[in-house]
Amino acid sequence: MNTVIRTENLSKRYGGAYCVQRVNLAVGEGEVYGFLGPNGAGKSTTLKMLLGLVKPTEGSVSVFGKDFSRNRLEILSQTGSLIEAPSYYGHLTGLENMRVMQRLRDVPDKQVEKVLQIVRLEKQQNKKVDQYSLGMKQRLGIAMALLHFPKLVILDEPTNGLDPAGIGEIRELIQSLPYQYGMTVLLSSHLLSEIEQVATSIGIIHGGKLLFQGSMEQLQQKNQPQVWLKTQDNEKARRILQDVETSPILQDGFLVMEGMGDREVAQTNRTLIMAGIDVYRIEVHKQSLESIFLSLTGKEGSL
Incomplete structure (x- = not known):
């Protein structure tokens, strides 16, 4: 071009x-x-x-x-x-x-x-x-x-x-x-x-x-989707997942992880179930273009 x-x-x-x-x-x-x-x-x-x-x-x-x-x-x-x-x-x-x-x-x-x-x-x-x-x-x-x-x-x-x-x-x-x-x-x-x-x-x-x-x-x-998990015991689940080289953070009652594909999500779910922790919910959150824009320009940048 x-x-x-x-x-x-x-x-x-x-x-x-x-x-x-x-x-x-x-x-x-x-x-x-x-x-x-x-x-x-x-x-x-x-x-x-x-x-x-x-x-x-x-x-x-x-x-x-x-x-x-x-x-x-x-x-x-x-x-x-x-x-x-x-x-x-x-x-x-x-x-x-x-x-x-x-x-x-x-x-x-x-x-x-x-x-x-x-x-x-x-x-x-x-x-x-x-x-x-x-x-x-x-x-x-x-x-x-x-x-x-x-x-x-x-x-x-x-x-x-x-x-x-x-x-x-x-x-x-x-x-x-x-x-x-x-x-x-x-x-x-x-x-x-x-x-x-x-x-x-x-x-x-x-x-x-x-x-x-x-x-x-x-x-x-630039939009990296996040996987949000809600479990029977989020704190215990977080410690277990940290041991298998996943780095979840606790946020709003969920475990939040980035950069995970379908296979990684399935493996994470199996790891928690095998550890005796029930998984109540798995959600994928993607940023809107507006969120990407605000992340680039700062929250003070009004649209």
Whole structure:
């Protein structure tokens, strides 16, 4: 897979404090890359550096295999973005706003019509934007980002403030961009549930540092299931299992063990039964993605 975005030790410091520190992103062609982190984690600052809106303190950015600092205009001509909130003229209609962007991008009329259809605004295109709902304004902002059918789309919190129906519409739109239009999408969010449903790859940032990067499957592999046993005498069972090189801990009336497969669980059960200890319950507990996220970012990192 070709790499569309690559950063090396990308950092931004304000005064003596880093808000982004040594971030190494790798976004593959055709991916929906979910950039996940709590509010204030450094997501927006990172995206702004990718677009040249903020100058990095250290590090480099490569897009489409080219150094951004030397090929800025060429790269931006193939990139669409929506950062923080859409920009628009409220006294103009949606179509009139798109015409303004059309002149800036120098694209034909048919592309205006096409992107308004893609974001499902064709029926509201003649309404003034001040009369749009928040979801319609977000879709207009995405339409502006898609107008020139870029190879790369960067969206910063595109579902922020939307109701469930609006979130669903934006999610469907984002999922369609790679396979229908060949676009690569870099999407930031503080909502794990949204990233989980649309992203093919994920990067988790917290305190300005990239804590994890990889596929959803790789993130799930960080989840080591635990086996919880409840017995007739947990303290005695714990001592017996320690003698056979198992290291259970007592927690909430259970013996908790990690890294056990089916055979090990069966052997543990036989060991306790042969020692005369009844086993009342065997449970397997797996962390949710939310739990993994919190374990990576710390309990203070709200979703």
